[in-house]
Amino acid sequence: MHATSTVQAANSPVAASAPPTSDSKTFARAFADIKAGFSARELWGHLGWQDIKQRYRRSVIGPFWITISQAVIALGLGLLYSQLFNSPIQVFLPYLSTGFILWGFISGCLAEGMETFISNEGLIKQLPAPLSVYMLRTVWRQSLLLAHNMIVYVAILAIFFTALDNRYSLGDASGQCIGDVFCHPGLSWNILLAIPGFFLLALNAGWVTLLLGIISTRFRDIPQVINSLIQLLFYGTPIVWPVDQLLAGGTRSGISWVLPIIQLNPLYHFMQVVRAPLIGQSFTPGNWIVVGSITIVGWALALVAMRNYRARVSYWV
Numbered sequence: 285m286h287a288t289s290t291v292q293a294a295n296s297p298v299a300a301s302a303p304p305t306s307d308s309k310t311f312a313r314a315f316a317d318i319k320a321g322f323s324a325r326e327l328w329g330h331l332g333w334q335d336i337k338q339r340y341r342r343s344v345i346g347p348f349w350i351t352i353s354q355a356v357i358a359l360g361l362g363l364l365y366s367q368l369f370n371s372p373i374q375v376f377l378p379y380l381s382t383g384f385i386l387w388g389f390i391s392g393c394l395a396e397g398m399e400t401f402i403s404n405e406g407l408i409k410q411l412p413a414p415l416s417v418y419m420l421r422t423v424w425r426q427s428l429l430l431a432h433n434m435i436v437y438v439a440i441l442a443i444f445f446t447a448l449d450n451r452y453s454l455g456d457a458s459g460q461c462i463g464d465v466f467c468h469p470g471l472s473w474n475i476l477l478a479i480p481g482f483f484l485l486a487l488n489a490g491w492v493t494l495l496l497g498i499i500s501t502r503f504r505d506i507p508q509v510i511n512s513l514i515q516l517l518f519y520g521t522p523i524v525w526p527v528d529q530l531l532a533g534g535t536r537s538g539i540s541w542v543l544p545i546i547q548l549n550p551l552y553h554f555m556q557v558v559r560a561p562l563i564g565q566s567f568t569p570g571n572w573i574v575v576g577s578i579t580i581v582g583w584a585l586a587l588v589a590m591r592n593y594r595a596r597v598s599y600w601v
Contacts (some may be wrong), residue, residue: 321420378448378563
């Protein structure tokens with residue numbers, strides 16, 4: 285009698301309709317992973333710093349080679365492009381150098397973000413750490429590189445401070461606000477807005493690294509596609525060429541119809557919220573609204589990806 289009742293209980297509809305539940309695909313687990321990742325700041329902070337030291341191992345100057353190479357590139361291209369775009373070197377060189385510095389951070393987060401989980405295959409399989417640790421490691425490493433490159437900005441700002449301390453224009457060869465040219469207000473206390481601007485940039489680098497890292501781990505062709513687009517984005521973003529020349533009074537105001545196309549480029553707004561305060565350029569609330577909106581939407585997509593595929597990354601790598 286006892287054996288029969290056991291078989292009947294096992295075959296009952298109630299027992300068959302109650303499979304074990306799993307909470308692995310929940311937003312709570314995704315949030316918990318990110319929270320645990322931020323809590324492990326000693327781990328990703330040490331790993332990010334070790335990446336920099338390993339890259340310049342046995343080098344006398346060490347990471348400051350980053351600063352030297354950035355300074356040489358900025359100076360060489362600044363002298364060249366200031367002549368090509370008929371812009372005064374004293375205001376064009378700060379514009380170009382800050383653009384290169386920020387672009388290095390953006391492109392680095394894009395390129396290395398896609399390889400975040402692939403390059404950390406050994407750690408993922410051996411170390412029971414939150415997945416977000418590897419995202420934070422990448423963003424922290426790029427932030428350290430940016431900090432080294434900011435030495436170039438400080439040096440250029442000290443040299444050309446008098447040219448940026450008052451109203452100036454990049455659309456005129458003289459750099460002065462004479463006639464119908466578009467002018468920038470010059471350096472002011474607005475320079476402090478570059479701090480929240482960078483934090484927004486780093487926050488977006490986080491979701492980009494998570495989202496592209498998960499997608500690229502599953503589909504290994506994605507990094508090749510994105511790497512091809514990075515070069516196109518560089519030329520389509522006002523980094524080495526000033527938008528001022530397309531505005532009223534600029535040397536290329538005749539093709540001002542491309543301005544709406546430039547404003548559709550989200551990287552243009554990311555550059556503006558950081559670069560404009562640093563060199564005393566004008567910016568609009570619209571730049572901050574676009575960046576804030578992209579931040580919200582981007583993190584929503586990253587959380588969905590973390591919710592659905594976080595547990596599979598260790599199998600995909």
